[in-house]
Amino acid sequence: MSMDRRRFLKIAGVSTVLGLGGASVMNGLSRRGLEASQATVTPDPKGLTAKRWGFAIDVNKLGSPADYQKCIDACHNIHNVPSIENPKHEVKWIWNETYEHSFPGTEHEYMNHEFKEKNFLLLCNHCAQPACVRVCPTQATFKRKDGVVMQDMHRCIGCRFCMAACPFGARSFNYRDPRGKDANGKPFIKVENKTFPTRMIGVVEKCTMCYERLAIGQQPACAEASNGAIVFGDLEDPNSEVRKIINSKYTIRRKPELGTQPSIYYVIGGSEHA
C-alpha cells in the first residue's frame, strides 16, 4: 500500500484544476514544502534509508519526568503540535502513559505498584500491517516502502475511520483550529516552526517518524533528545543497533495479538551487552 508521491502530486494538480479543494494542497506545497520534500526526485545523499524503520525504547533510561518531557517537547515543538488543554480535543504525537494503560490486560493484582505506574512513551507504532492504512478511503494515510506510516493532511477528509481502526490511540483529530487561540487568547502553537507545516481544522494527524529529518540524515527528534533511551534503526538489518538491543534483551510490543505488527519494541529487561 505504499504510494508514489509523484502520482500524488499529479492527482493533487488535477483536483486543483477541478477546484475540489486542491487549492489547499497547492498552498501547502508552496508555503511549507511538505509534499515537495517528499517528492524530491533526487533524494539528499545524506538521507537515511532502511528496509523497515523501527524503535527500541528503554524507559528505564529515562530517570525523571523531565527526561520524558524532553522527548515529548522535542517532537511537539518542531512539528507544531498544538497544545490543547481539553483532553477531549487534545492533539499528541508522543506522550506518557502508565504501564497498565499502555499494555492493558497484562497487569495483574499482585503487580508491584511502582511497575504498574511506570511511565512508557507512546507514539504511533508504524505498524507493518497498519489497520489505519487499510481503512482510509482516500489513501491520506499510507505506508512508505521504508515502513513509515505517513499522514497527508492535505488529502485527509476527516472521516476519522482511521481513528476507529487504530487500536493504539495514536491518532488525533483537529477538533479545534490548531492555528487558533485558547479561551485566554493564547495561541495553541506557542512558537511556530516555520520549516514544518501547521495543520488545518478537521484533519487527522499523528507521528510521521520525522520523515523530514530522515530525509536530510537526521535521527528522529525524540530519539535525539532521549539520551540513548530511544534507539532508532533498521529492523531488517541484523547489525543495526536496534536489532542488537532486540536480540539481547527482553522486549514487548503493544497488543501484538491484533496482528498490526508494531515496529516499536519496549525494553523490559536483559543484559546491557549482547
Next chain:
Amino acid sequence: MLEKALTGSKRYWTWVIMLLGIIGVGFIAYMYQLQEGLGITGLSRDVSWGFYIAQFTFLVGVAASAVMLVIPYYLHNYKKFGKIVILGEFLAISAVTMCMLFILVDMGQPMRVMNVVLHPTPNSVMFWDAVVLNGYLFINLIVGWTTLGAERKSLPPPNWVKPLIYLSIPWAVSIHTVTAFLYAGLPGRHLWLTAIMAARFLASAFAAGPALLILLVMFVRKTSKFDAGTEAIQSLAKIVTYAMITNVFFFLLEVFTAMYSNIPGHMHPIKYLFVGLDGHTNLVPFMWTATVLAFLGIGLLVNPATRKNESILPFALIAVFISAWIDKGMGLVVGGFIPNPFEKVTEYSPTIPELAITLGVYAVGFLVLTVLYKVAIGVKEDNAYDTGHH
C-alpha cells in the same frame, strides 16, 4: 408527476413549512460547525464517532428494509403488497438521502469529499459503502419513478425495469452488510469485532424499517383516500415481529459469548452499556429502556389479539422502532469506543448544536419523504377516482 407535491391542504403546507424551519435551524447550526469545527460536538479523541454516524448506521437499515416488500411482491407474487411497494421504495430514497447527509456533516473537511472518488481505494470499506449507497439510491429512484409513472397511465411497469427490481434485492442486503463491515473489521474494538454484526444489522433493520412503514401507511390512510388494506399491514407486522425476535436473539448471543467466555475486553463494552463501567453510566438508562421496549413490542406483536387490534398495534411498532433506534443509533457506535484503547473511559453525549444538525438532517429526509409520498398518493387517488367512474 412532481406537480402533485405543489398542491395540498393547509395541513400539508403547515407541515412542509415546519420542516423547512427545522432545516433552517439545522443549517445555521451546521454553518457554525463548519466555522468552529467538530469541537462543537460532544465527540472526542476517544469517542471519535457519535450521533451522526450512529444515525447513518440506523438509517441504512431503514433504507435496506424496502426489500421486505420487494421480495414478497416481485419474487412471490404476494399481491397485497402491490399497493405499498412504492411507499417502501420512496422511504428507502429518503433514508439514503439522510445517510449521505449524516456522512457529510460528520466529515472534518467536507469540501474534500470528492477525494473518495479521485483516489478510489478498494481496500477501504468506506469506499465500498459509498459505492453501494449511491447505487442503491439510483436503483430506487429509477425503479420507484418508473413504476409509479406506469401506474399513472394504468400500465404495467416497463420490462426493462424488471432486472433493476431484482437487482435491488441483493443490493439492499449489500448496503447493510457493507455498513456492518465498517465496524466488524476493526482490530481492538471488541463490541464490533463479531461475525454476527451484519446479520444483527439486517435483523434490526427488517424490524425497524417495516415498523416505520406501517406507521406511515396508517397515517396515510387517515389523511388521504389511499388505503393499503388491513392484510398488507398485518403481513408487514408479522415481518416486524419475527425480525425483532431474531434481532433480540442475536443480541443475546453476543451477550452470552462475551459474558460466559469471561474475556475482559469483550465484557467491558457490554457492561458499560448495561451496568456502567468505572462509575460511568451515561447510556445505562437508555439501554434498559431499549430492553423493556423490545420485550414489550414483541409481546404485543406476537399475541394475535393485540397485533390485530389497530389501536394497540401502533404502540407496539413505536416500541420496536425506538428500541432498535436506541440500540443502533446510540449504544452500538458509542459503546464500541468505550473503554478506549488504554482501557480508560471517556463518555460521550451530543451537544445542542449537534442535536440541531441531526434534527435538520432528519427534517430533510422527512421533506423528501413527504414530497415523494404526496406524489405517489396523488397518483393512487387519481387512479382510484378514475376506476370508480368507469
